[in-house]
Amino acid sequence: MALVILAHPDFSRSIANKAVITRLQHSGLSLEIRDLAALYPDYRIDPTAEQQALLRHHTVLFQFPLYWYNVPAILKQYFDCVLTYGFAYGTGGDQLRGKNFVASITIGAPAEDYRADGAAHFRVQELCKPLEQTAYYTQMRYVDPFYFHGTSPALYSADEIRQRAEHCAQELVTLLQRLETEK
Numbered sequence: 001m002a003l004v005i006l007a008h009p010d011f012s013r014s015i016a017n018k019a020v021i022t023r024l025q026h027s028g029l030s031l032e033i034r035d036l037a038a039l040y041p042d043y044r045i046d047p048t049a050e051q052q053a054l055l056r057h058h059t060v061l062f063q064f065p066l067y068w069y070n071v072p073a074i075l076k077q078y079f080d081c082v083l084t085y086g087f088a089y090g091t092g093g094d095q096l097r098g099k100n101f102v103a104s105i106t107i108g109a110p111a112e113d114y115r116a117d118g119a120a121h122f123r124v125q126e127l128c129k130p131l132e133q134t135a136y137y138t139q140m141r142y143v144d145p146f147y148f149h150g151t152s153p154a155l156y157s158a159d160e161i162r163q164r165a166e167h168c169a170q171e172l173v174t175l176l177q178r179l180e181t182e183k
Contacts, residue, residue, distance in 0.1 A: 001030040002176050003057035007064040007075035009037050015158050016106040016151035016165040017065060023169035029176055032057065036074045043074060045081040051095070054082070059100040059179045060140070061172075062131075065151070066107045069120065069127050079134060088138040100179050101135035103128060103145040104172055106165070108152030143179065146172050 004024060008017045024031055034053055036045070054060060064075055071079075086092050105124070113119040120127075128145045135142035148168040151161050
């Protein structure tokens, strides 16, 4: 069973993230989905409830849009509140050891922007280094990030985004199925 931490601050307006979540919900996988913005609109995250959710699962999927080359603020708040000393790191902090850490990211701009000579100047994997370090520090198994480009409604039609998201979400389902069989 996988835990999905949905970290989209305005999920109701999302096209890509909504398509991914819908595909996951209809995949037949056993999932628990926690929509952080719906649960904590005031950003006052309940660390105990979130830690208990983490303990119930072997794979944790963080689903979010890339915002200014980073995670949305609510996901950063989640990490700060939930991945605490004595739980996720430090003395006795081995509760997440061996669990899969998967970042699933929707990216508004086209892929060519995310090259050394592109508008973003960095590849997506380079921008994910803080996530990778978070996984390592909490003794989780970092899985290369899953991501796809072309999700900005300013650049693409809703149909283009939805089709791209649905296709990519199927690949994500395959990845989650593989991770669950590797336990």
